[in-house]
Amino acid sequence: SQELEQSPQSLIVQEGKNLTINCTSSKTLYGLYWYKQKYGEGLIFLMMLQKGGEEKSHEKITAKLDEKKQQSSLHITASQPSHAGIYLCGADSGTYKYIFGTGTRLKVLA
Amino acid sequence: GAGVSQSPRYKVTKRGQDVALRCDPISGHVSLYWYRQALGQGPEFLTYFNYEAQQDKSGLPNDRFSAERPEGSISTLTIQRTEQRDSAMYRCASSLRPSQDQPQHFGDGTRLSIL
Numbered sequence: 001s002q003e004l005e006q007s008p009q010s011l012i013v014q015e016g017k018n019l020t021i022n023c024t025s026s027k028t029l030y031g032l033y034w035y036k037q038k039y040g041e042g043l044i045f046l047m048m049l050q051k052g053g054e055e056k057s058h059e060k061i062t063a064k065l066d067e068k069k070q071q072s073s074l075h076i077t078a079s080q081p082s083h084a085g086i087y088l089c090g091a092d093s094g095t096y097k098y099i100f101g102t103g104t105r106l107k108v109l110a
Numbered sequence: 111g112a113g114v115s116q117s118p119r120y121k122v123t124k125r126g127q128d129v130a131l132r133c134d135p136i137s138g139h140v141s142l143y144w145y146r147q148a149l150g151q152g153p154e155f156l157t158y159f160n161y162e163a164q165q166d167k168s169g170l171p172n173d174r175f176s177a178e179r180p181e182g183s184i185s186t187l188t189i190q191r192t193e194q195r196d197s198a199m200y201r202c203a204s205s206l207r208p209s210q211d212q213p214q215h216f217g218d219g220t221r222l223s224i225l
Contacts, residue, residue: 097166
């Protein structure tokens with residue numbers, strides 16, 4: 001069965017620093033979705049990637065999907081305390097049900 | 111509604127009781143999904159519907175779990191004879207249609223605690 005691995009599991013950065021979170025799949029992805037989760041709240045949809053080599057940006061967050069569609073990265077530029085939370089990558093393996101990684105817990109120190 | 115709405119937000123019940131968790135998807139969304147999330151883990155798929163038809167229930171752990179969406183809108187996830195291992199965050203999501211180009215949008219979840 002398909003699995004998603006995220007790294008690192010947790011990350012503490014100083015405000016203003018850049019950071020990258022990785023998501024690797026054991027199989028080719030039909031769709032890769034990034035979500036952010038804050039404690040006690042829902043998963044907030046960030047970005048969706050479908051095509052090999054695709055890159056999308058929203059504000060200071062950029063997500064990329066590699067050409068083979070098995071690895072994605074989420075890059076945050078000039079991090080802020082508001083970026084803190086748990087980042088989850090989710091994948092659709094072709095059956096419309098998502099599988100998720102275990103998440104990356106991000107803390108940004110002011 | 112503007113977003114996916116789940117109720118209750120928190121549910122504490124004694125072992126052996128039945129519980130019903132409700133999900134009201136985004137208006138007009140055809141597809142509705144249920145997931146369960148343990149602490150420190152990502153959500154795990156339980157079941158999903160297109161309109162009122164249950165398309166896949168392969169993630170339901172056992173026959174104590176069931177779900178319905180009788181009118182193709184609101185859905186209920188029911189757990190009978192609850193056990194402590196059922197304690198988790200239960201999340202509902204909806205998408206405009208079943209397609210890889212339509213992301214799933216999640217509600218805030220129901221945190222279920224079985225005593």
